[in-house]
Amino acid sequence: MNDLASLETPALLLDRTRLDANWKRLSERIAALGPGLRLHVKTAKSLDVVRRLHGGQPAPICVSTLKEAEIFGRHGYRDIFCTVALAPNKLARAAALAASGIRLKVVVDNVDLARSVAGAPIDVLIEIDSDGHRAGLKPDDPRLIEVARALAGGSAALAGVMTHAGASYNCESVDGIRAMAEQERAAAVHAAARLREAGFPAPLVSVGSTPTATYAQDLSGVTEVRAGVFVFFDLVMAGIDVCSADDIAISVLATVIGHQEDKGWALTDAGWMALSRDRGTAKQRVDQGYGLVCDASGKPLPDLIVVDANQEHGIVAHRSGDPARLPDLPVGTLLRILPNHACATAAQHERYQVLDGTGRIEAAWERFSGW
Amino acid sequence: MNDLASLETPALLLDRTRLDANWKRLSERIAALGPGLRLHVKTAKSLDVVRRLHGGQPAPICVSTLKEAEIFGRHGYRDIFCTVALAPNKLARAAALAASGIRLKVVVDNVDLARSVAGAPIDVLIEIDSDGHRAGLKPDDPRLIEVARALAGGSAALAGVMTHAGASYNCESVDGIRAMAEQERAAAVHAAARLREAGFPAPLVSVGSTPTATYAQDLSGVTEVRAGVFVFFDLVMAGIDVCSADDIAISVLATVIGHQEDKGWALTDAGWMALSRDRGTAKQRVDQGYGLVCDASGKPLPDLIVVDANQEHGIVAHRSGDPARLPDLPVGTLLRILPNHACATAAQHERYQVLDGTGRIEAAWERFSGW
Numbered sequence: 001m002n003d004l005a006s007l008e009t010p011a012l013l014l015d016r017t018r019l020d021a022n023w024k025r026l027s028e029r030i031a032a033l034g035p036g037l038r039l040h041v042k043t044a045k046s047l048d049v050v051r052r053l054h055g056g057q058p059a060p061i062c063v064s065t066l067k068e069a070e071i072f073g074r075h076g077y078r079d080i081f082c083t084v085a086l087a088p089n090k091l092a093r094a095a096a097l098a099a100s101g102i103r104l105k106v107v108v109d110n111v112d113l114a115r116s117v118a119g120a121p122i123d124v125l126i127e128i129d130s131d132g133h134r135a136g137l138k139p140d141d142p143r144l145i146e147v148a149r150a151l152a153g154g155s156a157a158l159a160g161v162m163t164h165a166g167a168s169y170n171c172e173s174v175d176g177i178r179a180m181a182e183q184e185r186a187a188a189v190h191a192a193a194r195l196r197e198a199g200f201p202a203p204l205v206s207v208g209s210t211p212t213a214t215y216a217q218d219l220s221g222v223t224e225v226r227a228g229v230f231v232f233f234d235l236v237m238a239g240i241d242v243c244s245a246d247d248i249a250i251s252v253l254a255t256v257i258g259h260q261e262d263k264g265w266a267l268t269d270a271g272w273m274a275l276s277r278d279r280g281t282a283k284q285r286v287d288q289g290y291g292l293v294c295d296a297s298g299k300p301l302p303d304l305i306v307v308d309a310n311q312e313h314g315i316v317a318h319r320s321g322d323p324a325r326l327p328d329l330p331v332g333t334l335l336r337i338l339p340n341h342a343c344a345t346a347a348q349h350e351r352y353q354v355l356d357g358t359g360r361i362e363a364a365w366e367r368f369s370g371w
Numbered sequence: 372m373n374d375l376a377s378l379e380t381p382a383l384l385l386d387r388t389r390l391d392a393n394w395k396r397l398s399e400r401i402a403a404l405g406p407g408l409r410l411h412v413k414t415a416k417s418l419d420v421v422r423r424l425h426g427g428q429p430a431p432i433c434v435s436t437l438k439e440a441e442i443f444g445r446h447g448y449r450d451i452f453c454t455v456a457l458a459p460n461k462l463a464r465a466a467a468l469a470a471s472g473i474r475l476k477v478v479v480d481n482v483d484l485a486r487s488v489a490g491a492p493i494d495v496l497i498e499i500d501s502d503g504h505r506a507g508l509k510p511d512d513p514r515l516i517e518v519a520r521a522l523a524g525g526s527a528a529l530a531g532v533m534t535h536a537g538a539s540y541n542c543e544s545v546d547g548i549r550a551m552a553e554q555e556r557a558a559a560v561h562a563a564a565r566l567r568e569a570g571f572p573a574p575l576v577s578v579g580s581t582p583t584a585t586y587a588q589d590l591s592g593v594t595e596v597r598a599g600v601f602v603f604f605d606l607v608m609a610g611i612d613v614c615s616a617d618d619i620a621i622s623v624l625a626t627v628i629g630h631q632e633d634k635g636w637a638l639t640d641a642g643w644m645a646l647s648r649d650r651g652t653a654k655q656r657v658d659q660g661y662g663l664v665c666d667a668s669g670k671p672l673p674d675l676i677v678v679d680a681n682q683e684h685g686i687v688a689h690r691s692g693d694p695a696r697l698p699d700l701p702v703g704t705l706l707r708i709l710p711n712h713a714c715a716t717a718a719q720h721e722r723y724q725v726l727d728g729t730g731r732i733e734a735a736w737e738r739f740s741g742w
Contacts, residue, residue: 008460010742042682064644064683084683087626087640088703089379110629112702134684135629135638166681255458258481258506267506269458273435274742277648277715310537311413311714312435312455313505331483332459343682344648347719350741369740370721371381371645 003361004296004334009255010274012349013336014365015298016052017357018249019231023053026213026230033219038062038081038206040228043343046352047075048365053231062226065371066093073102081105081206083162083226085127085135088116095120105204107162109136111143111150118154125160125204126195130187131167131180139191148200160204161191164226168211169280174241181216184209189221211242232342235292239284245292245300250346251336252291253353254314256329264323265307266316270337272309276344290314291337291345297359298336301327306337374732375667375705380626381645383720384707385736386669387423388728389620390602394424397584397601404590409433409452409577411599414714417723418446419736424602433597436742437464444473452476452577454533454597456498456506459487466491476575478533480507482514482521489525496531496575497566501558502538502551510562519571531575532562535597539582540651545612552587555580560592582613603713606663610655616663616671621717622707623662624724625685627700635694636678637687641708643680647715661685662708662716668730669707672698677708 004013030037041050042064050061050072060079063069069080070093078101085107086094098104098121108114109127117124126147129136137144151158165184171177184207192202207219208226210233219225232250233243254270272290281288290306293316303319304327316335318325329335339345346352347369354363375384401408412421413435421432421443431450434440440451441464449472456478457465469475469492479485480498488495497518500507508515522529536555542548555578563573578590579597581604590596603621604614625641643661652659661677664687674690675698687706689696700706710716717723718740725734 005460008464008742009458084640085628085638087380087628089376089626093379110702113628116703129631132634134681134686135631255460257456257458257484260500260506263503267456269455272649272715273718277650277712278643279648279650310505315505331481332487341648344643347644369719371379 003359004253006361007253007353009253009334010270011253011353012346012351013251013253014352014354015249016354016362018247019049019052022231022233022247022249026227030213030225033216035219035222036060036224038224038226039231040064040083040226041068041072043228043232043346044367045346045369046365046367047071048363049231049352060224066090066097067368067371069097069102069104071368073097073100079103081125083107083164085109085113086117091116091120094122098122105159108147111146114147114150118151118156121155123159124151124156125162125206126158126191128161128163128187128191130163130184131165133167136163139187139194144191144194145198148195148198158200158202160202160206161188161195162206163188165207165209165212168209169236169240171211171240174215177211177215177240177242178217181212182218184212185216185219185222192221210237211240214242229342232346234342234345235288235338235340236280236284239281239286239288245338248338250342250352251294251298251338252345254335254337256331256333256335258331262323264317264321264326266326266329268314268316268335269312270314271312273311274348275306275309275314275337275339276341276348278339278341278344280340288340291339294336294338296334296336300338374730375624377732378624378724380624380705381641382624382724383717383722384622384624385723385725386620387725387733389618390420390423393602393604393618393620397598401584401596404587406590406593407431407595409595409597410602411454411597412439412443414599414603414717415738416717416740417736417738418442419734420602420723431595437461437468438739438742440468440473440475442739444468444471450474454478454535456480456484457488462487462491465493469493476530479518482517485518485521489522489527492526494530495522495527496533496577497529497562499532499534499558499562501534501555502536504538507534510558510565515562515565516569519566519569529571529573531573531577531594532559532566533577534559536578536580536583539580540607540611542582542611545586548582548586548611548613549588552583553589555583556587556590556593563592581608582611585613600713603717605713605716606659606709606711607651607655610652610657616709619709621713621723622665622669622709623716625706625708627702627704627706629702633694635688635692635697637697637700639685639687639706640683641685642683644682645719646677646680646685646708646710647712647719649710649712649715651711659711662710665707665709667705667707
């Protein structure tokens with residue numbers, strides 16, 4: 001642990017061995033099922049992380065912001081799918097990306113947006129609502145054909161359909177996730193078939209979320225799977241059996257700075273600014289507070305969680321609230337906090353401190369934020 | 372609104388007229404009560420904002436990170452109080468700040484930390500727990516004198532006591548906040564008296580939070596008040612009558628990108644990455660979801676809130692859930708979202724788009740993040 005003692009806290013740690021294993025497991029799984037795997041870089045937001053996963057070669061990615069597209073585009077990535085519909089105020093930037101040689105794909109789910117993008121030299125996928133959780137047209141919605149028509153005649157090319165079964169995060173069993181994966185697949189395949197029957201091209205059928213990608217049993221008709229969280233995993237994913245806590249590749253290093261003995265609290269210097277305000281496990285079977293506490297080697301301390309967080313203070317306590325069950329954690333003790341939500345926690349940091357298989361720091365990988 | 376239409380969304384807006392008024396109101400109030408006002412810069416994290424408030428001249432500030440101290444220190448600020456206890460791994464940086472000519476103040480609440488800072492050329496305040504919400508020694512704790520003794524003999528100077536009644540955020544009435552302010556004052560003054568009786572110096576008696584600073588009626592014995600959130604205010608503060616929604620100086624500009632008509636949803640491009648995951652109003656009388664929705668001029672749209680948020684999507688709906696009560700918000704409509712928690716929302720952004728009194732953009736003020 002000498003290497004960790006050289007860091008100032010809070011710091012974001014990345015276990016490279018777990019990262020590699022997470023990538024290998026899912027990419028082999030999806031390859032065996034047939035489709036391509038398009039990595040969502042919104043979780044890592046780091047060239048170094050994505051290069052590592054792709055073996056150094058640019059590969060198809062998806063992004064949640066044009067800033068991600070621009071940064072990866074400047075570094076050789078050419079097939080970039082922005083999975084958040086673009087407000088009209090972003091179209092000039094999108095067109096500039098396309099003009100720079102990037103094959104940019106965007107989503108629309110309404111005629112207004114379709115008309116606004118129709119003049120840009122980009123590929124357009126129509127978003128399908130497979131689970132009722134957010135955006136998209138239901139696969140049987142008559143407006144699917146209207147949107148396809150609104151795209152015609154300009155520089156944009158209708159490229160197919162996409163859907164994201166984000167509701168899979170709320171499934172309460174593996175069987176539930178398997179059913180959601182089939183619902184996601186069927187919705188996208190059906191919508192693509194409707195477009196083709198109406199005479200429109202729909203070569204791409206893009207689906208995905210980390211839970212459905214992990215448990216899908218059949219991806220017939222799907223051309224690509226999108227996922228991002230799986231590279232790091234987190235407690236929300238562990239809470240629905242998509243991973244185990246031992247697969248979680250990122251953690252926040254914190255130092256004990258004080259105690260309230262009567263309450264059974266150890267105070268640390270990792271508050272919500274370092275952990276994020278995400279409370280994604282609050283409605284799961286096991287509420288992990290603001291994160292699960294591990295020792296400096298990454299081994300979970302039984303039932304120790306971050307029960308509350310202020311901006312730069314975390315409050316660590318036993319899940320039971322029993323002061324007698326707080327282990328001895330002297331001032332200066334280093335702890336690692338596993339995050340509820342990898343995307344949210346990583347977004348609070350400017351870099352990853354990368355640990356090799358022996359717990360030594362082998363690199364610092366920069367990440368970016370903003371739009 | 373032509374100026375706002377020139378922005379890409381999401382963007383963080385700062386109403387400079389409200390900022391100025393918020394500063395004037397509280398600084399005049401505290402001056403009338405006697406103590407100094409030490410601005411907490413952890414909310415704004417922006418030289419431009421703080422310079423504006425202090426009329427361009429460096430003044431005493433408090434910080435939550437050494438990065439804040441370093442950045443303000445490089446720009447002429449000399450009296451800097453770091454209100455988060457420093458883990459031993461940060462002491463070398465703190466000593467370097469002191470060596471650069473900054474009068475650095477830090478907090479401790481235990482003998483271990485007191486010993487670790489005793490050798491550094493810094494001022495030390497002992498943290499007092501006035502409300503049971505986080506760190507600090509109870510004013511009557513015998514260890515108060517032990518901590519003072521542990522500081523003696525080195526380069527560090529015991530400078531007094533500090534407390535922060537963060538529990539005031541959970542008060543349910545103005546009378547409750549007034550009582551909390553008196554509790555905060557009395558705890559700090561009593562602890563300082565105990566130190567003086569034991570022969571230790573305690574020239575500084577530092578208290579504060581935005582709610583208690585707003586409603587304190589007597590600050591006898593207090594030498595300075597610390598507050599930060601009041602410069603921007605937020606929905607949590609409005610929910611406990613510390614401000615009104617019309618005082619809130621920051622908002623997130625978002626664009627409508629789609630709808631789910633059957634659910635009464637308008638989807639925007641401001642998700643939790645732009646709003647933060649903070650749900651501080653969830654336990655208040657009125658739950659504001661992920662934020663209160665205003666039109667582009669900043670006027671609240673009755674009972675319209677962000678009911679849910681994904682990374683880059685916000686879901687806007689009527690508080691009742693009634694689809695018929697969603698107003699007409701065509702794709703492309705600009706909205707402003709008032710934040711639950713100013714510190715958390717501002718932290719998601721790299722700059723403020725500053726609006727003058729007529730709603731025109733007069734500047735972009737950079738902010739920073741990290742540790």
